[in-house]
Amino acid sequence: MADNKNQQPAINIEISEEVAEGIYSNLAIISHSNSEFVVDFIRLMPNVPKAKVKARIILTPQHAKRLLFALKDNVQKYEMQFGKIDEPEQPQLPPMNFNTPPAQA
Numbered sequence: 001m002a003d004n005k006n007q008q009p010a011i012n013i014e015i016s017e018e019v020a021e022g023i024y025s026n027l028a029i030i031s032h033s034n035s036e037f038v039v040d041f042i043r044l045m046p047n048v049p050k051a052k053v054k055a056r057i058i059l060t061p062q063h064a065k066r067l068l069f070a071l072k073d074n075v076q077k078y079e080m081q082f083g084k085i086d087e088p089e090q091p092q093l094p095p096m097n098f099n100t101p102p103a104q105a
Helices: 016-022 061-082
Strands: 028-033 037-044 052-059
Touching: 037 061, 052 061
Parallel strands: none
Antiparallel strands: 028 037, 037 052
């Protein structure tokens, strides 16, 4: 007979259609206090000088560390399957002008 004492109970996770669509972000800003990490996901758009926070995730320090390890593991798996992710030298912030001409009406 199998020992079931070490098995975690199954978690039933649901996701709404709206959340399943996701939100595109090309910038994340991370801040922290002694009790939480705050990750703001931002979308910068070409020729738009003002960017808005599209999502904010607040994590305990323990969950932030778990997220760090999960991201590292997933990046390693991605690179094993698709090849190394290039990290070209970039300024701290993405360029505000994506080398596209300004829109004209």
